[in-house]
Amino acid sequence: MTLHPLAEHFASVADAYERGRPEYPLAAIGALTAELGTPPGAPVLDLGAGTGKVTRALLAAGFDVIAVEPHETLREVLADSIGAERVLDGRAEAIPLADSSVDAVTAGDAFHWFDPATALPEIRRVLRPAGGLAVLSTVPDWSGASWAHELGALVQSHRPEHPYFDGAPWQEAVRAADGWSEPQQLRLTTTRPGSPDAILAHLGSMSWMAAMPEQEREAALARMREIIAAGDTPDELPVHFLIGLARLL
Numbered sequence: 498m499t500l501h502p503l504a505e506h507f508a509s510v511a512d513a514y515e516r517g518r519p520e521y522p523l524a525a526i527g528a529l530t531a532e533l534g535t536p537p538g539a540p541v542l543d544l545g546a547g548t549g550k551v552t553r554a555l556l557a558a559g560f561d562v563i564a565v566e567p568h569e570t571l572r573e574v575l576a577d578s579i580g581a582e583r584v585l586d587g588r589a590e591a592i593p594l595a596d597s598s599v600d601a602v603t604a605g606d607a608f609h610w611f612d613p614a615t616a617l618p619e620i621r622r623v624l625r626p627a628g629g630l631a632v633l634s635t636v637p638d639w640s641g642a643s644w645a646h647e648l649g650a651l652v653q654s655h656r657p658e659h660p661y662f663d664g665a666p667w668q669e670a671v672r673a674a675d676g677w678s679e680p681q682q683l684r685l686t687t688t689r690p691g692s693p694d695a696i697l698a699h700l701g702s703m704s705w706m707a708a709m710p711e712q713e714r715e716a717a718l719a720r721m722r723e724i725i726a727a728g729d730t731p732d733e734l735p736v737h738f739l740i741g742l743a744r745l746l
Contacts, residue, residue, distance in 0.1 A: 510707040511570050514548050517698025519635050519736045521554040521605065525685050529740050530558070530601065532683070533629035539600035542623060544589050545607030548574045551633060552583075555603065563599070565592060589616035594623045605633040608741075609661040613670035621676060624745055630677075632667045632741035637699060637734065642691070644728030648721060655717055656705050671743045683740040688733040693725045 535541065538559055543552045546564035548571055555562045556579060564579065565587040566572045575584045587593040589604070589611040602620050604611070620630055639645045668680040689695070700706060700721055706714055 510702045511548055511568075511574050513698045514702035515574065517695055517700070517702045518548075518550055518606070519637070519687075519689055519738075521551050521633065521635075521738065522685070522687050523554060523558055524687075525633065525738045525740055526554050526558040526560075528683055528685060529603070529631040529633070529742060530560070532681075532740075532742050533601050533631065533744060534627065535560070535601045535629070540598065541601045541603060542592070542594060542599045544592070544602055544604045544620070545610060546575060546584075547571055547605070547607065549578050551603050551605035552579055563594065565589075565594075590619060592619045592623050596622050597625045598623050600625055600628050601631060602628070603631045603633060606635060608632045608667050609664055613667070613674070617670060617674040617677075621674075621745060627745060629742060629744040630671075632743075634661075634739045634741075636737040636739060637696075638686075638737055639696070639734060641731045641734060642725075642728060644724045644730075647728075648724050651717075651721060651724065652700070655709075656703075657708075667741055676746050678744045678746055680741055680743045683742070685738040685740065686735050687738070689736055691730040691732055691734045693722070693730060696725060696730075697722055 538561060541555055541560045541562050543555060543562055543564045546552050546566045549564060552562055552564045552575065562579070562583060563585060564575050564583055565585045566575060567586065567588045569586075572584050572586060585593050602624060624630075639648065671677045671680045697718060701718055706717065709717065
């Protein structure tokens with residue numbers, strides 16, 4: 498099974514992803530593991546781990562984490578930060594772990610890239626009885642910046658059809674699968690410095706930006722930089738963390 502055509506491009510923006518995407522706070526890990534009843538120090542699988550944003554937070558919280566990521570370039574970043582022994586080549590539709598081997602599975606800004614009809618039975622297979630799934634996503638909130646509307650309109654003009662924005666919600670996939678509890682969602686808000694460079698790195702890390710021809714991408718980023726520079730950026734900007742949860746029945 499091949500990756501989604503847009504997801505294929507993440508390896509080319511690994512540096513921008515690492516610099517621009519927010520770090521997951523320990524409070525998010527505490528909330529999801531408390532709701533799922535994950536024991537302290539338990540084995541947890543971070544699926545579609547990317548550069549390790551969720552993986553590192555899980556490790557900092559004391560869990561025994563295995564990270565699975567299909568992109569070789571991203572796995573190299575992961576191995577450098579958490580150790581190669583914790584990193585496996587694989588994907589949600591064919592998880593390289595034994596049956597009933599983890600207490601929880603996390604997917605940080607990744608579930609929309611999975612084929613849920615295949616991935617959810619695989620996730621169920623590797624979970625222990627009463628284990629759970631956490632579907633996490635980050636939502637930067639730039640509404641306090643004077644440039645937010647103009648930048649948002651420019652982003653919309655460039656973004657093609659995308660599974661996160663245009664596909665079915667993850668909750669529908671879980672409800673359609675057998676053996677899962679009713680999905681629930683928590684919301685946690687923190688702030689991060691209003692750094693124009695970090696904002697641009699975040700935008701540059703988007704799959705659809707990475708998929709653009711180089712000249713078009715550079716022109717789009719240059720225009721985004723102009724819009725931000727011409728306006729006012731607060732010292733701190735909110736980041737919303739959405740934590741979707743479902744347990745095995």
